[in-house]
Amino acid sequence: MFSETPDIVPFGTSSRRELLTQTQLDTLQGGTLRLLDEVGVRFPSRRALELFAEHGARVDWEEEIVRIPPDLVRDAMSTAPRSFVLGGREERFDLLLDGCHSYVATDGTGVHVVDLETRRIRASCKEDVAMMARVCDALPMVSFFWPPVGAQDYGATAPLHQCHAGLTNTLKHVRGGMTVPPRLAPYVVEMATAVAGGAGALRKRPPVCANFCTIAPMSQDGDSIDNALMYAEAGIPMSFMAMPTMGSTAPATPLGALVMGDAEVVSGMVLVQLAFPGAPVIHSNLVSLMHPRTGGYVADVPIPTGWISVQMAHAWGVPSLGGGSLSVGSPEVGWSAGLDSGIGALTIPLYGGEICGDLGLTGGSMILYPELIILQHEACCFAYELLEGFEFDEADMALDVIAEVGPRGHFLSQKHTRKHIRDFRLPPAEGADGLPRDPQEAALEEFKRLHETHRPRPLPDEVLAELDRILAAADRESEGMG
Amino acid sequence: MSVDAIFQSILERKRSDIAPLVQAEIDAGTEISVILNDGLIGAMDVVGRQFGDGLLFVPELLVAAETMKTGLEVLRPKLVGSEITNRGTVVIGTVQGDLHDIGKNLVSMMVEGAGFAVVDLGVDVAPERFLEAAREHRPQVVGLSALLTTSMPAMRRCIELFEDAEIDVKIIVGGAPVNQEYADEIGADGYGSDAPGAVRLIKRLVTET
Incomplete structure (x- = not known):
């Protein structure tokens, strides 16, 4: 028997606010255009350099740096679609990235797992990805599955196995296209095509999207760029994700990091638009801080860079990933993690990035405590009910019931009370006796x-067999690649 | 003693001051070992302690190390053929699939500032290249750096390759996503949580060797 997967629940836009004025946004975008035109971005990809040169960008072939005139940037970005769909197994799991919905996602890609049974930290493996996919399938606030950890029991094909574990264990959209050696990228396309049911269906409702991290400052990764062009040709949507770290890989000011990250992201999107106009792209600019004492990665700085990034994405006319994050910086599950998640959940509907969240990981997105996602999901539910879930029905004023009870009575025996008393979701971390429990214990x-x-409904047998065939071919191809 | 000025220029991170100060000491006939040990290495020991005590931030540590390295470059021609020997040799690099080098460069400079010879293989270094360098330079320690979670498995492959080749060298790991548990799990000989920590670790491992 199989389990029913609940519908996904996006946040709406009723509470939306914007931080920057149009003049401030124009100033930032002007900075991006200036960086792209004067400083340029390194693209260590022959194909990318040729594409840029063909369209009039200035290419330094020796340094592999591309300088893109503002008009070329604007023209290319004008072909990027503002709205498109990330497909799920069924249409009710589709994500419509249109600026009117915010979907909550898992975070990726950690490398350590606190084992469910032994509670010891160990290296992550493919089964961990499958486990998280199954559990996330049951959590309605999780709309977008990014494999939270790596399939380290595989070599060069680990990203393909992560994609496979996602596609075979949840009906939701899977971010399965991570950077692989370019020879292996066609297998990602094959897997996505097999699950979608053909090349046309893949373009219409792609079940897989990809993500490519830029390299701060002002560089792209060669393999990622070659992957991106292959995926764009097939119709697989992709995000370009900048992760500028203030103080080390980026200026030590939020605006400096934002404008530099924006230039990196936009350079990737421009390339894709030049090659395949209209290809779906997502903007993601995640500013962090270098810990001044340790040099470590401080993901959640209490500065609204994520919200500004959303505005910048929308100013370019593309959807955003980020801006409202439940990401947890603490090394373990505790009050700090709870605070991070709670505040993060409340910001999701306020700033309206199309894909938000980053559920599941701690310790700078390195460690997976499986049970953390239960607590973060509760934080999302709480935020949703607070900001989105309230429906005004005049009948709920219950004036007749109040009149019937009158002064000095009580409502315990009222039929109206029995009808509605179960409408409320009780705090999850409490026992049947109503007393509070240790939240981590309850979540576990x-x-x-x-x-x-x-047990989510499986893919049809013939699709499962096709995925196995594709994976086996990719594993054979990867042998000897090191 | 004007080696104090060299010492002080590192503590105060005055990159443009140090080269003439070192040259002046050489010209004045100060023993090379005094310039090196009392000036450059001695100052970096203090810098390392200040960082460990939380008094210095990473950017300040970096500039102090760069100041030391600038002075060392002036001194280097005099070290060749002298009786001053290195504390040992360290091969260092960022592992395959990873292009990040800020942390690796900082460790490299700090290790050099502690009196070791450093062979820096750069970034995106294949396990085979680490092995080749170990055979060529016969280091006491090989340092593997990674920033990406996705490149961490390359550390394991590197250690396995060294084990298969039966090379007698200590392998240490570091980088933002790495921790002691991971180092233990992949069989590394040590983990450095930051640049001064890496220097302390290398000194200890070399002493044990």
């Missing part, structure tokens, strides 16, 4: 329950 119990009982 709920995670294990879902892990043991939730």
Whole structure:
């Protein structure tokens, strides 16, 4: 028997606010255009350099740096679609990236897992990805599955196995296209095509999207760029993700990091638009801080860079990934993690990035405590109910019931009370006796329950067989690649 | 003693001051070993302690190391053929699939500033290249750096390759996503949480060797 996957729940836009004025946004965008035109971006990809040169960008072939005139940037970005769909297994799991919905996503890609049974930290493996996909399938606020950890039990094909574990264990959209050696990228396309049901269906409702990280400052990764062009040709949507770190790989000011990250992201999107006008692209600019004492990665700086990034994405006319994050910086599950998640959840509907969240990881996105996602999901539910879930129905004023009880009475025996008393979601971290429980213990119990009982509907047998064939071919191809 | 001025220029991170100061000491006939040990290395020991005590931030540590390295470059021709020997040799690099080098460069400079010879292989270094360098330079320690979670498995492959080749060298790991547990799991001989920590670790491992 299979389990029913609940509908996904996006946040709406009723509470939306914007931080920057149009003049401030224009100033930032002007900075991006100036960086692209004067400083340029390194593209260590022959094909990318040729494409830029063909369209009038200035190419330094020796340094592999491209300088893109403002008009070329604007023309290319004008062909990027503002709205498109990331497909799920069924249409009810589709994500419509249109600026009116914010979908919550998992985070990726960590390398350590706190084992569900032994509670010891170990290296992540493919089964961890499958486990998280199954549990996330049961959590309605999770709309977008990014494999939270790597399939380290595989070599060069690890990203393909992560994609496979996602596609075969959840009906939701899977971010399965991570950077692979370019020879292996066609296998990602084949997997996505097999699950979508053909090349045409893949373009219409792609079940897989990709993500490519830029390299701060002002560089792209060669393999990522070659992957991006292959995926764009097939119709697989992709995000370009800048991760400028203030103080080390970026200026030590938020605006400096924002404008530089924007230039990196836009350079990738411009290339894709020049090659395949209209290809779906997503803007992601995640500013962090270098810890001044350790040099470590401080992901969640209490500065609204994520929200500004969303505005910048929308100013370019493309959807955004980011801006409202539940990402947790603390090394373990505790009050700090809870605070991060709670505040992060409340910001999701306020700033309206199309894909938000980053659920599941701690310790600078390195460590997976499986049960953390249960607590973060509760934070999302709480935020949703607070900001989105309230429906005004005049009948709910219950004036007749109040009149019937009158002064000095009580409502315990009212039929109206019995009808509505179950409408409320009780705090999850409490026992049947109503007393509070240790939140982590309660979350672990709920995670294990879902892990043991939730069995998403599988893909058809012929698709599963086709995925196995594709994976086996990719594994053979990767042998000897090191 | 004007070696103090060299010492002080590192503590105060005055990159443009140090080269003439070192040259002046050489010209004055100050022993090379005094310039090196009391000036450059001695100052970096203090810088390392200040960083460990939380008094210095990473950018300040970096500039102090760069100041030391500038002075060392002036001194280097005099070290060749002298009786001053290195504390040992360290091969260092960022592992395959990873192009990040800020942390690796900082460690490299700090290790050099502690009196070791450093062979820096750069970024995106294949395990085979580490092995080749170890055979060529016979280091006491090989340092593997990674910033990307996706490139961490290359550390494991590198250690396995060294084990298969039965090369007698200590392998240490570091970088933002790495921790002691991961180092233990892949069989590394040590983990450095930051640049001064890497220097302390290397000194200890070399002493044990």
